[in-house]
Amino acid sequence: MERLVNKKMVIGFDGNEANIEERVGVNVYAYDLLCAISKLLCKWPRKHKLIVYLKNKSLLDMPKETSCLKYKVIKGGGAWILRKLVPELLFGKSRPDIFFSPSHYLPPFTFMPGVCSIMDLGYLEFSGQFKKRDYWQLKVWSAISIYISKAVIAISNSTRKDIVRHYPFASKKIYLTYPAFDSKKFNTKIQEEDVRRIKKRYAIVGDYILFLSTLKPSKNLEGLFGAFSLIKEQFPRTKLVVTGKKGWLCDTIYKKVEELRLKDDVIFTGFIPEEDKPAIIKGARLFVLPSFWEGFGLDVLNALACGIPVVVSDAGSLPEVAGNAGVYVKPDDIKGMSDAIKMVLTMDKMEYNKLVEKGLEQVKKFSWEKTARETLRILESI
Numbered sequence: 001m002e003r004l005v006n007k008k009m010v011i012g013f014d015g016n017e018a019n020i021e022e023r024v025g026v027n028v029y030a031y032d033l034l035c036a037i038s039k040l041l042c043k044w045p046r047k048h049k050l051i052v053y054l055k056n057k058s059l060l061d062m063p064k065e066t067s068c069l070k071y072k073v074i075k076g077g078g079a080w081i082l083r084k085l086v087p088e089l090l091f092g093k094s095r096p097d098i099f100f101s102p103s104h105y106l107p108p109f110t111f112m113p114g115v116c117s118i119m120d121l122g123y124l125e126f127s128g129q130f131k132k133r134d135y136w137q138l139k140v141w142s143a144i145s146i147y148i149s150k151a152v153i154a155i156s157n158s159t160r161k162d163i164v165r166h167y168p169f170a171s172k173k174i175y176l177t178y179p180a181f182d183s184k185k186f187n188t189k190i191q192e193e194d195v196r197r198i199k200k201r202y203a204i205v206g207d208y209i210l211f212l213s214t215l216k217p218s219k220n221l222e223g224l225f226g227a228f229s230l231i232k233e234q235f236p237r238t239k240l241v242v243t244g245k246k247g248w249l250c251d252t253i254y255k256k257v258e259e260l261r262l263k264d265d266v267i268f269t270g271f272i273p274e275e276d277k278p279a280i281i282k283g284a285r286l287f288v289l290p291s292f293w294e295g296f297g298l299d300v301l302n303a304l305a306c307g308i309p310v311v312v313s314d315a316g317s318l319p320e321v322a323g324n325a326g327v328y329v330k331p332d333d334i335k336g337m338s339d340a341i342k343m344v345l346t347m348d349k350m351e352y353n354k355l356v357e358k359g360l361e362q363v364k365k366f367s368w369e370k371t372a373r374e375t376l377r378i379l380e381s382i
Contacts, residue, residue, distance in 0.1 A: 178366055
């Protein structure tokens, strides 16, 4: 990655993952990375230009057009990449020099080199946790993207190792760039007034443990409910707040709450907008994410930045995210999970604050500007 181009470069960017209203996971990654790259471009030494390809008009909070960033809206429905984007990249008047997709879906036919980001390959290990159509789409298209790309960006070392294990031929073209967090939103300066307002909005009373992610099997919510049921008697006034939009195969999640008689102790808020996240995180006693796997775990980083301890599984990338600030559990060890949660809930002020300080130190390793710089250097190296 040492040999960089000396000329200005036109970068194509698939902006569709970023250009949606309810952003989670890969959408947040694509959006924040696009924002960070757009800020850097006009002061980047070689003044590259960015063409962001969309199938719908850009949302109001997307980066504004500048001399360095332009949107190209190509209206279209199903199979948009194949039916609309590929022809534009092949025969359009203003073709980019390189094309970047911040997701698994790289256009399969273009004249220019392509680079894709891979979140995780968990679907290959836990295929039963996906609808068949989603599983095969991810499996086939990810394999194609990894094969045809000139470089593959892994968002964690855990993901990088999985790519090498499943696709050994790609080992020499994989780069690691970590996602990050917005320090202007997620920090320890969030006002108590904002916390009270958010708690009132979502009908949260008293202390609570927070889970924040998409509701789907990989997040191990049923295991979390089992662990919570073991400590509920000792902490009768502590609620479990489950925040996130419904994903696939999530019906059993609600059945588990009924089965464990936790209906009055678990609060489902549904999806919450990005502006509500900092306050709902800041109001929690602790943050829990006991996933079977994670490509990264953005909200773990957000929680640490807000000064909230995290109890997370030791699977996937989570140890990379939380570092020595995390309290780790085996995702299939319900008793161990309940013990870890109980340990944090019963910490004295000094112990709790030590854990908070570790988290604040850990998040210093991550910034979107750093991620954007590393991504641009990878694109230049191609």
